Each structure stands twice: as C-alpha cells, then as structure tokens.
Amino acid sequence: MQVQEILNMLFEPYIFIPLVFPGLIAAFIVLLIIIWLERKIAAKVQLRYGPLYIIKPLGGVIQTVADLIRYLFQEPIIPKDVDKLAFLLTPVFLFGLAYLPVVVIPIGPSYYAFRSDLSLLIALALTTLAPIFTVLMGWASNNKFSLIGSVREGYLVISYEIPIFLSALSMAILYGTLDLVEIAEAQRGIWGIFLNPVAAVNMLVLMYMSTSKFPFEIPEAESEIVAGPYTEYGGILYGLVMGASYVKLYVLSLVYSILFLGGWNPLPQSMIGNPFISGSVLFIKSFILVAFGAFLRAVYPRFRIDQAVGLGWRISLPLSLISIFISLLLVMGGVRFVY
Amino acid sequence: MEAEERELELLIGPQHPASGHMRLIAKIDGDVVTELRPDIGYVHRSVEKIAETKKFLQIIPLVERPSLPDTTANNLAYVMALEKLLGIEPPPRAKYLRTLLAEITRIHSHLYGLGIHGVMIGSSTAYMWCFGDREPFLQLAQELTGARLTYSYIIPGGVRRDMPKGFADKVEKVLRYMEGRMKDYFDIYFNNPVTRARLEGVGVLKREDAIRLGAVGPNLRASNVPYDVRKAEPYAAYPDVEFDVITEKAGDSFARVMVRVREIGESIKIIRQVLKRIPDGPILHENYEKLIPPKLKEQYKSTGIVKFPSLFANLKAPEGEAIARVEGGRGEVVFHIISDGKTSPYRLRMVTPSFRNVVLFEHLTKGARVADIPAIYGSLDYFPPEADR
C-alpha cells in the first residue's frame, strides 16, 4: 500500500471523525488544554498565577503533559479487598464510553461518519452509558466514602437525564427532524438559541450538572467524601477517571453547539464544502462552552445533594416541559425550516 | 432492614481533606447524621505542664503558639494575669499599642476562619481571596513587631517596640483597601445564591441553648446574646474607644459568618480611633525603666526598641493567684496563674475558646445532612490545636 492510499484512507470520514477530529486525538488535546486552562482561569480570578514553571515563557502550558507522564510511570496501588476485575476495568470503560457519541457528530454538511435518521437520539442515549460505571467504581472500591459518592452519582443521574432528553427533543420538534446533519443545516438563517431560549439555558445548566462541574461537583465533593468514587485510584487509572468527565463535557457541548448554536453556521456558501473550516467553527463553539464550565469553578461553591436533586426535579423538569410547549407553539404558528 | 444495619459509621479522621487535626466519628443513616462525636486530643502538647518548668518570661512564646492565628489574645491574657500578680499597670501608650495589635490580629484571624470555611463548602475563590487579603495585615504587623504571626510583643510592664515612623499612613491605606474589597466579597461569595442555600438554616443554635451550653465568641453573639468581654470587663484601651457589639438573630451558620464579617468593620473603626487618640509617653512601666542602665536607656529612647532589664531573666512573682479574661477573635480566653514566689508558676491554667465550643459539634449536627458537617464545622471557627493545647 502506498503512502497516498494510506492518507486517502485516513481522511475518509468514518476513520477521521472517530479517530482524529473530533474523536480520540482531538478529545485528548482538548483534555490536555482544558485542565491547564481551568487552573489558569481559576488562578487569575483568585489573584495568583497557577501553573507557571514548566516552560515559563509559555505560561506553564505543558504542565498537563508533565502530569500525564507522571501518571503513566506511577504505580497504581490496588487495595487488597477490592473487586479486582471491576476495579481495574471500570476506568477504561468509563473513558472509552465517555467519547463514544462522537461517531454520530457531523463536522460538515457532507462530511460525517455515520448518518441516520435518529442520530440525535443515538448521541444522547450513548451519553447515558457512562454513569453506570461511576456507580460500579464506588461499589468495587470497598470504601465507605466511595459508596456515598456513587450513591450521590446515582441520584444525580436520575434527576438530570429526563430534563436533558426533553430539552433536546423540544428542539427536534421545532426542526422537525432527529438527524443531526439536517438540524445543523436548518439553522442557516437563525440559531436555535434565539428561537427557544428556555431550552437553551435549561440544557446548559443540565449539561454542567451531568459532568460534575461547579456548582454540581457533588459525587466528588472533596471536603465531605475525600474524592467520592475515585478515592482509591492512583496512577494512570486516576488520570483516566479525571479525564473522563471532561471528555463527556466536550462531547455534550458538541451536541449542544449543533442543536442551539448553529453547528458550523453562519458560513458563506463558498466555504461550506470544506470540512476543515466548518469543523473548526464547530470546535471553537464547543470549546468556549467547555471553558465556561471550567470558569464556573472560580465562582460557585458546591450544592448539597438534596438541593441539586430538588433543582433537577422542581425547576429543570417544568422548564423542559415549558420548552416543549414553546416549540409546539412555534411549529403550529407556522415556523418551517428548509434543508 | 434493621436500624443497626442501615447505619454507616464514618470516620472523618485526621487524614481527610477537611477535618483539621481532629477526628469526627459520624453515624449516618442514608444522608442524615444521627450522631457526631468529636474525638479531640490529637495534637495535645501539654502546654500547661511545660509552663510549670519555664520562667515567667519564657512562657510568653509558649502560650502564644497553640492559638494560631489569634496569638495576641493569649499573649495579652497571660501578661494581664501576670501584671495582676506583680501589682503593676502599664502606661497609657502601651495600652493603646496593645489594643492596636489586638485588633489587627482580630481582623486577620477572622479572615482565616472565613477562608477555611469557604474551601470547606467548595468555594476556592473565598479561600484564596481571604488568605491573600491577610497579607497586607501581616506586613503591617511585621513592620510593628518584627515577625509575621507569633509576635511575643506584649511583656509585663508594657510592650516591646514603639510604632515606627509613617506607620499610621500605612495602616490607613490597608484599612481603605479592606473596605473597598468588601463589595466584591459580597457579590461573589456572601450573596451568592449557592452559598446562601448551603448556609442558611443549617446548624441553628437557639438562644437558650447557646447560654446553657456555654458557647463563646461570635457563635454566642450570632444567637442574639450581646456578650463581649471588651464591654463586660474592659481592659487595655477599650474603655476609651467606641464600638458596637455585633449580634445576629438567626443563629444559623450564615449568621455566624455575618457576625465575623461585620466585626471586621468594627475592628477597622477601633483601629482608626486608636491611631487618632494615642497619647505620647513611655511604653514600659517606670519600675522596669529605672532598672535599665543609662546608656542603654538612651538607645531605647532614640530607637523605640525596649532593652529588657536583666531582672526579666529571673522575674519572681509574689505569692497569690490571678485571673485575666480577654476577647480573642474566636471567643473568650481565660488565664489563671497560681504562683508560690518562685521564678516559675506553680500552676497555669488556660481556657481557650475552641475548647469551650467543642460541645456545639454534637448539639448542632443532630439531624443534619452529611454535606452540612463541613458547613457547620467551618462556621464555628474551631481550631483543633487551640482546643487540645
């Protein structure tokens, strides 16, 4: 096989999207950058410098690479009485499943790995697989603090899953389709966030609730239950679980950008065929959302579990029902989309 | 399922990110705490027994160190009790300087407590801001005494150093900085809806219980009991300055936090009055001044740094006992010295405010949730080394 054929195969959508962008390699780079950026943003708000010493002129930007190398060489300690199979495999599955929905994300109107009539539903359904492994991690660790943390994660999952589905489906009612490519194409004139702001704000808050960003950092509340389900982990296993929640936030914000922020729109007609430019626009929008989630660390304390569950059921669920109602009103009022 | 099987016993022990130097043994049923017992004594260093082997002046740094960061209160209470035994009173300028240092210490001790409380409920911004804003106050104290936290500034008969030149302007700048920062603190932390939801209604201490259990300091004043040792039994320069005793009615964690924040404002008022009204004069009692050799006395008068008379190396207190009370940042500090005429005391008893507040742990956490344990712990401003001595 010649180099040209290999390169041609690499740029085929069904290999490029899951593997390079916005798949594994891009998720990895986002992970490295956002952990550093979160520490720098929090430091700037808190009147200090953050990580600085590794390559000082660049502001310590490869601090995360140094941390990753340290994690790779550190011995992961496995306590004696844990459930070994579950203990060792759950971080791997967690990290792998966290970025699984990326296979259905299109980065151009004709550049997608997998197109189906139900791709929005597939993406959202695949994101619900990850929390099962968090709960399993807490049980396998044989530690009371991990148990409390995993029970809290279970409670949170129940209270945010339904409103997220309802808010996303209200946009599907508005656009009239569940296909992510068509949803992005439909927003050529006006973005979804202006049509249904209630659903947009609701889904933003729920997105942060589902990935343990402040003020919802409850399963891993450091001052109450040490590190929740992740207490007993060290070495590369800990690196994997720490990165898993950021990867899940990245994937969810890709879905959010396509649903509400117009995907790769507005782009002039000439550039629409080029996957790199449309992909970059999509990537920038989702990165801004991830960075905002990291910024919230510097502003908010932590909710209590019953307050967060109360927020999910008493405020988010009615708001998502209202957003479905608004979508129905708009559709019946004659709003139509052309693809 | 029986109650014994449902209940989880959680050891929030010394190796925990938010437990300090103590162990909390919690019995939890689901998310509700049924019983919380503090297990104190982890950092007991027998300060009272060591004091029986040291001379009177050597005990000054010894009793300061358990109560970081509120060192001046212990220093002042011990020296006041010693001066009662010796039968002397410091000159007026020394009294005002003692008040100045005590109020600067109160401000940065309250900021310490608020910062630790912030990180216990998850707001690292409150932690970093409070600790960053302590820094100008520590620089002021470094100008005045030569050290950042353990001053050992107050000696029997007066104080060790006079105010350096230009000190009053620096103090005024720092006070204006602190007042200007308060708006940002309220916007980002105290008025934050998440903070209010975490702290309001949590750990309510009713007025009768506060008086019955013997709580001290801001914990008592947040339950609508206006008791402050600076008004009940005034000492140092407090009879000459005007200030209010801050109380709050609610008695929950948020009220305790608000009492501390407003007491910072009152301390700023007191410092301004002290700097305006401070009289001139000597800073050491005349009995000790006349024991200093003449050449050293000239040096002391010109530089403002006291030279100890050699009597201090072997100071003997007459027989008797004396008690002194002082209002520290965390509450009331009581010192009781019994002397039998030698160079070391026969018995030294120090009662610290954290030791008297330990009983509130068990009382306030009945029926609270697991996440309320750090919220209540931080609001009490409990400092384990101070309670264990």
Add this chain to the structure above:
Amino acid sequence: MSIDRTVRHVKAIITGTKYLFSGPRMTIMYPEDIEELPEGYRGMIEYDWNSCIKCSLCAMICPADAIKMYVSKEESEKEKKIVKRPGINYARCIFCGFCVDICPTNSLTFSKVHDMAYYTYEEHFYPPDKFAEGIKHVHKGRRVRVILDEKRGIKYEPVD
C-alpha cells in the same frame, strides 16, 4: 427561581469575569524575587566576639533553650577561671528576639536572613567561634520592596 436570585447569580458571574480580565496578582516570585525586609525584622542572630561580657543573660532568658553557654578553652586557660560564651542551636530557635533585647552590650543583633537550610542536623549547632563568624548567606535573587497600596493591597517594586 425568583428575580432576586437570578440577579445575584448574574452578579457573581460578572464579578468573576471582571477579575478574570483585570485581576492583580499577589504572588511574590520567590526565590527569583527576594522581599526587602523592614528594619528590626527578627531574623537569625549575629554575635560580636569582642563586646560580649559573658554575662549569660541570653542563655537564661531563651524560651526554647536554643542558646547555651559553651566553655571557651583558650580563654579559660589564659584567665585561670571558667569562661563561657554563648552558642546557638538553630533547630530550636524560635526567632523571638528576647536574647537581642536583653543583651546589655548589644553584642547580639538581628540579621535579615530567615531562610537558611542545612544538609545535616549537626550543622544546626553553632558553637561560639562559628557563631561569631556571622551569617554567610547570600540571596541570589532580585530584591523587591513591598508597597502597601489602596487599590491592590500589595505591590512589589524592584529596589535598584
């Protein structure tokens, strides 16, 4: 959610953004920048051999038993009586400054060094001759002065 709570949420985020873009920093970049300490700072002790009158008041008042009197052999043989001079143990010194304040001849003075480090425990002990050599510690950083400021709290300005 009432209007008041929403307004407070927005205010918190706006304050955070304000500090994100224009927040000052209070960190001093030690050890590249060394703080210029004020006069009278209580650092490590310097001892003057010639003016000491060997009264041992410093050893009597030290609260941590850091200063102890060592017998000085040559002077004892010369003067036919026991002559003792002070030596200090920096593992025990608490930098309280009582010894400096009580010395009747100003033989003990403060230096401005507080951050020496030693490789072995025995290096902490300074017998009288080593004590008299002084503190030979050179800070290799840039000296900055701490300025108290109304807007920023603490500012650092280099001293040339």
